[in-house]
Structure formats: C-alpha cells, structure tokens
Amino acid sequence: MQDAQDKLELHSKLLKYPPFYTLQDHKETRKKQITQWSEIVHLYFQSHKILESSISEILNFPIFQDSSSGIIKKLDSSEIKEILNQMAQLGSIEWKNDQNFTVNLVSPFELADAIYAWAKEKKLIGYTETLRGITEGSQTDESKKFYNLPQEQILKACLILEETGRCQVYEFDGLYSIKFI
C-alpha cells in the first residue's frame, strides 16, 4: 500500500513537471520517461475501466495535457504511439491494428494465477467450466481480477494454464471449455 501511495505521489509530481510532456533525447532519461508514462496510462485505463480504445481517442485524454503555462501542451500521436508500444511489450495492451488496441487491465500471467487460485477455492479442480462461467458465473464476483473481462483475455490466461499443466482447453464449434487439473 505504501508503495502504491509512493507511486501515486511520484506520478503526481511527474505530471506537474513541464518537461514530462516532451519526450527527451537523452537515452536513459527517455527510457525512464516512457516507463513512467506506461504506468500512469495503465493506471488510468484501470481506474476508468477502459478495455479498448484507439490512438485518436486517447489523444484528448486529460492526462496527456498540461496547461501549467497557460497554453495547453499535449503529447502528439507519435509520442503516444511510442508509449503504447512500450505498454504492448509489457503486455498491458494488444494492438488490433495500426490505430486500435485492447487493454489488458491485468496481465495474462496474473490472470492465469488468479483463475487457478479461484478454481482451487471453489473446488473446481477436475471439473470443467466455460469461459463465460469463469468471468460472469454465479461462483465469481466483482472482487476477482478476471470479473467481466473479455473472453479473449480469459482464453489467453487459460492457454498459459494449459502450458503449465494446470488445465486442458477444449474447443467445439467456436466455443471453449476449460477442465482444471
């Protein structure tokens, strides 16, 4: 919690620092700057529950704008794309095409662990469940990280579970079911 609080303070400080809105030429500074931007944007997506968007849409997000000097200074689309590319590398987003992307509010690995932990809790080991049942079923609730997430993300997480020998994924007519092992 303390770390989360410190992070919030740091982000607040950076968002009030005017050069933060200009990508720096110095290599090391730029790397740190983009990493910080990735964290800030990811938290913003999480807090606003944004599951998918596009570059043109997020250009006008208030976090990318600074009006401390009177005239608004914004990050441009190429700079935002550079930040999103970094987020894609970290698994926070996935590109659908050049402009549009989906947001992984939780990473696939995190999700896989959370789903298996839930399956153990609900004594579903050895039993089969559908993807919908995992995200919206009666045995799940809002407190779960995978609650109401898109099925593509749950499937990814389950494929990771399958790789690590913790489940089996079956497909029939475009519909998937998961057997927990």
Add this chain to the structure above:
Amino acid sequence: MEQSLFFLSAEMTAMKAFNEKTQSIYQNMQFLDKKLKMKVPKLSLAITTHRLIFTNHTNIDQLNVNDVKFVYFVIPLQHVKSIQSKTGFLSSKIDHINLETNLGEVAIFGDNLEGPLLLIKGSIEKKEWLQKQEQQQTSSVYCGMKSEIMKKEKQTQQTIDTVQSTFKGGFEELFKNATELKEVSQYIKQNIKKGENNEIDEILSKIGQSRLDKSEDLFYEKLAEQVYKLCAELFPKMGGIISLLDVYYYFNKRRNSSLVSPEEILKAGLQFQKLNYQAKVERYDGISVIESTQYNSDKDYENTLGKHISYEIGLTAEQLAKKLGISVMICKIKLKNAINQGKVCVDNRIEGTRYFKNLIINI
C-alpha cells in the same frame, strides 16, 4: 638693332598675364637666334611661368619696350615645340639648351644650365598661360532672384571644388606617409636581425607587420600565439568556451589596423594543439569555437547553468545567456552538453523552449 622675331607686341612688358610669376633670373646667359645667326652675350634670363625674357637691363621689372637702350628678347613658352639639352664633346656637362619654336630655333648658352633647363621644362608642363582670368559679369545684367540663385550655385561649386581638391591632396599626402612608413618597416625587417630587438617586433606586430620569414607556417604560429594570449584572458569571463566569431571580433578590435580574416583566426586556432597551448578548436552543430582544454563541463554546469535552473523553474536560452553574460550561441552549446549528460531536460512549447533540471533521471 634689327628686331628679333620674338618681339611680340602682346608680351611687351615683364608681367603681362594675370597669373604670370617670375620663377628665377640667371645672369651671364647667351642667346643665339639660329635663323638670324645672331649670338647675344651677357644677358640676364628671366624664366617666368609664361615666357623666357632675355635682357641686359639690370632690373627686369622696370623694363619698358620703348626704352631702346636695352636689349629685350621674349620667347613665349606656348610657342615652344621641343626643348633639348646638348652636352660638350668631351664632357657630360650641359653646353647649351636648344629650343625649337613655331617661329624658329634658338639656343641658350651659359654656365650651370641644369637649373634653367628644369625650370623651363616645368613651366612648359604646367601651361599656366591657359588659365584665363574669369570675366566679371556686371551686376546690371542679372538682378533680384536670378542673381541670388547664380551666387548660391557659384558658392556651392566652389565648395565642391575645395572639398575635392582637399581630398585629393589629403589622400596623396596619406599615401605618401604610408609609403615612408612601409619603407621604414622594410628597412628594419631587412637590416636588424630577428630576436635582436623584441620591442621592434612588438611595435611591428601591432601595426600588422611581421618580421618573420615569409613562410606561412611561421606566420600562423606567431598569430596562434597572439590569439591564444587573447583567449587565455577571455576564458575565465566566458566560461572556457568562446565562439570563433567572438575571437575574431575581440582580436581585430584590439589590433585596429591590418585586420585578420576569420579564416586566418581559424588556421591559427588549428595550430594550438601542435604548439601545446591549452586550447583547441571544436565544432558544435556547425559552430566553431575555441575551447579551453581545462574546460570541465561538470564544474562549469555547477557554476553557471546549475545556479539558475531548477525542477520548478525553467528558463529559455536567451534568459540564461543574459544571466550568465555570455552569447546565446555559447549558452546553447553549454545547454546541449548538459542535456547530453542528462543534467537538463527540455520543455518544447509554442511559447518557446525552456530548460529545467532533470527530474526524470533521478527517479
């Protein structure tokens, strides 16, 4: 006495023309009229700006044509076609002067004819008989506004003529002096050995002359020494970096004459390393500068830029240059160095570019 062909009624008195002046009078001259084959000895020769006057009168100014007691020959110089000096058979001394005129040939005999020859030639060259006296207009011809306008125009023209003649004389005098000065410096160059008198070297270098050999390398080495001396004085004030343009300006301001070109300053600067001076020529974004080899960018940042910017306060390059008392060009070079070292961050906006201390790298 039969009248000589040179008796011309218009020039009958000694001072006839309005600007005629007697230049010299020579005694004991002989006059030979080759046409009449007549030689007249023991005459005085008066050489004026317009004529040659031969007479046996003791006072030329009192000469009167009607006075038959005295001999009187006149040669108007405007009628002289050629003048030649003839030497004796066995000596180089001038024996007589031959004058060929429109009306015949005459010869002048006497001792020491060099002086008269020069004066006659000079008078013939100057042609002062061509200067005619201005006709004075009677004031009754023009009156009122017209005469005022004419008077003003005349005054203006006189002023122009005066100014032009002054300049002409002035420049000629100036070049005459410069020639003498050049001769002096050439003499010193050739006759006093190098190193013998350093004071002379110093004076000569101040007026842009060098006692060095003509080889280019030595010239640039000497120039490099002078440029480095100036840079060493300026480095503490300018923070260890001076643009070549500033060096060119300060160097030539000190010199005042025989200015050095920017290319020569650059060539001199390129000699620094060879001569083990503590400076070098560097290039930043196409701008050439002379930088002290002892320049430490970290220390310089702490003492200069670092004192004026912070995480909260950002300044433009112009504001920083003003605070530091250096040129904007040099300030931008220092800022670029600081950015490359990760000490400074840039904030690019429509209002301009500001520079802040780097917060991001210290996270």
